[in-house]
Amino acid sequence: MTDNNLTGNHLTGNNRIADFQEKLANADYIAERGLAASLLLFTEMQRPILLEGDAGVGKTEIAKVVSTVFECPLIRMQCYEGLDVSSAVYEWNYQHQLLSIKLLEKQDFSNAQAEEAIFGEKYLLKRPLLSAITQAKSPVLLIDEIDRADEEFEAFLLELLSDFQVTVPEIGTIHATSKPFVILTSNGTRELSDALRRRCLYHYVDYPEFDKELRILHAKLPGVGKQLARQVVAFVQDLRKIDLRKKPGVAETLDWAAALMNLGVSSLDTSDEVLIDSLVCLLKTREDQSRLEPFEIERLVARAV
Numbered sequence: 001m002t003d004n005n006l007t008g009n010h011l012t013g014n015n016r017i018a019d020f021q022e023k024l025a026n027a028d029y030i031a032e033r034g035l036a037a038s039l040l041l042f043t044e045m046q047r048p049i050l051l052e053g054d055a056g057v058g059k060t061e062i063a064k065v066v067s068t069v070f071e072c073p074l075i076r077m078q079c080y081e082g083l084d085v086s087s088a089v090y091e092w093n094y095q096h097q098l099l100s101i102k103l104l105e106k107q108d109f110s111n112a113q114a115e116e117a118i119f120g121e122k123y124l125l126k127r128p129l130l131s132a133i134t135q136a137k138s139p140v141l142l143i144d145e146i147d148r149a150d151e152e153f154e155a156f157l158l159e160l161l162s163d164f165q166v167t168v169p170e171i172g173t174i175h176a177t178s179k180p181f182v183i184l185t186s187n188g189t190r191e192l193s194d195a196l197r198r199r200c201l202y203h204y205v206d207y208p209e210f211d212k213e214l215r216i217l218h219a220k221l222p223g224v225g226k227q228l229a230r231q232v233v234a235f236v237q238d239l240r241k242i243d244l245r246k247k248p249g250v251a252e253t254l255d256w257a258a259a260l261m262n263l264g265v266s267s268l269d270t271s272d273e274v275l276i277d278s279l280v281c282l283l284k285t286r287e288d289q290s291r292l293e294p295f296e297i298e299r300l301v302a303r304a305v
Contacts, residue, residue, distance in 0.1 A: 016040060017033060017036050017037045017040055018036075020036050020037075020039065020040045021033065021036040023069050024036060024039070024065055024069065025219075027065045027068040027069050028065075028219050028220065029061065029062070029065040030208075030212055030215045030216045030219060032212060034203070035062075035203060035205070038201060038202075038203040039062070039066065039203075041201060042181070042183075042201050043066070043070070043181060045201070046138075046179055046181065047199075047200065047201050048161055048182035048183070048184060048199060048200045048201070049182070049183055049184070049200055049201040049202070049203065050146075050184045050185075050186065050192070050196070050197065050200040050201070050202050050203075051183060051184065051185045051186070051203055051204075051205050052185070052186045052187075052188060052202070052203075052204050052205065053187070053188075053204055053205035053206060054187065054188075054206075054207070054247065054249075055187050055246070055249065056246075056247065056248065056249020056250065056251060056252065057205045057206060057207055057208075057249055057250065058205060058208075058249070058250050058251075059185040059205050060142065060144060060185060061250075062183065062205070063076070063140050063142035063144075063183045063185075066140050066181060066183070067139070067140040070138075070140070070181070072137050072138060072139050072140060072181075073135060073137070073139040073140070074139065074140045074142060075128050075131055075132045075135075075139050075140070075141050075142065075180070076128065076142040076144060077127075077128035077129065077141070077142065077143050077144065078144050078145065079143065079144060079145045079146050079147075079148045079149040079153075080145075080148050080149065081148060081149070081150060082150070083149045083150070083153050084153070085156065086127070087127060088127050088128060088129050088153070089127050089129045089130050089160075089166055090124055090125060090126055090127055090130045090166070090168060091125050091127065092123055092124065092125065096123055121171065124168070124171070128141070129141070129157075129160060129166070130166050130174065132180040132182075133164050133165070133166065133174070133175075133176035133177065133178070133179075133180060134174065134176070134177050135177060135178050135180070136177065136178065137178060138178040138179055138180055138181060139178075139180050139181070140180065140181045140183060141180040141181065141182045141183070142183050142185070143157070143182065143183070143184045143185070144185050145185055145186065145187060145189075146184045146185065146186055146192065146196075147186040147187060147188060147189045147190045147192060148187075148189060151193070154192070154193060154196060155193075155195075157196075158193075158195055158196060158199065161182060161199060162199070164176035164179055164180075184196075184200060207240060207247070207249070207250075208250060210233055210234070210237055213233045213236070213237070213250065213253060214229060214230060214233045216250060216253075216254075217229050217232065217233060217253060217254065217257055220254050221254060221257055221258060221261070223261065224257050224261060225266055227266065227267055228257070228260060228261070228265065228266055228267060228268070229257065230304075231267065231268045231304040231305055232253060232256060232257045232260065232268070232304075233253065234303065234304040235268060235300050235301065235303075235304040236248055236252070236253045236256070236282065238300050238303055238304070239282065239292075239300060242291070242292070242296070243291075244283075244288045244291060244292075245285045245287050245288050245291075246284050246285055246288060248282045248283075248284075252281060252282050252284070253282075255281040255282075256278060256279075256281040256282050259278045259281050260274075260275075260278055263278060265278075267305065268301045268304055268305055269301055269305045272298075275297070275301065276294075276297065279292070279297075
């Protein structure tokens with residue numbers, strides 16, 4: 001009896017994951033089962049999820065598609081070294097405050113009344129974190145490249161994600177109107193704290209396998225021919241195995257395929273010169289362009305066709 005119940009639950013879980021995969025596909029995002037399961041748990045448990053992986057594997061795109069699936073706003077905070085509270089949470093609109101002060105000087109207000117007037121919420125500029133917790137409907141909050149922010153900011157972020165509230169000294173504590181779906185991404189440029197990892201679900205986003213990347217290409221560029229699509233994906237998959245400074249991501253695959261279509265290329269072996277000219281879509285550093293010798297390009301084409 002217990003086994004039957006477990007099997008039933010398992011089948012129900014399988015169906016729900018498959019259904020969520022289909023919703024992602026309907027929003028033009030091809031997700032393997034593991035990612036679909038992680039995103040399903042993330043949305044149902046409403047726990048933050050940490051998406052880790054190389055640049056270009058599509059981590060940011062995941063946040064966009066989740067906001068599409070749930071028809072909710074996407075609020076993005078791009079992290080960088082030196083990111084502080086005024087940029088991430090809130091700051092005061094000083095110009096409007098100064099204008100109000102000049103107007104108040106002409107009226108008979110006490111200092112307390114004047115201070116209360118100029119530190120009202122209408123003068124508060126909401127940055128991504130404060131904006132995310134004050135939405136009427138739960139938004140997707142994308143904290144992009146958290147590994148680029150300082151450890152001090154990461155510690156501040158932990159407190160915010162635990163309580164979903166912000167204290168503004170002049171106003172008081174602002175509690176969350178709605179709890180956002182929090183997606184954090186990391187390219188692995190520095191090690192994140194154990195405390196942050198403990199608070200998040202986790203999924204490693206890798207470069208897609210051949211079949212998945214081919215499906216993505218057909219979904220995003222439905223006009224691409226089957227032959228060219230297979231050749232493009234095969235070429236890029238092999239190119240990623242070469243020691244490049246910046247490996248091409250899925251976005252580069254799509255750009256290259258679109259460029260080849262615009263140049264009238266239907267097969268990679270039809271024009272060597274056009275093919276070489278189009279590699280600017282894949283090779284994004286001078287070192288990588290110098291690294292790929294003509295004989296290697298020929299080898300990659302031969303394997304792809």
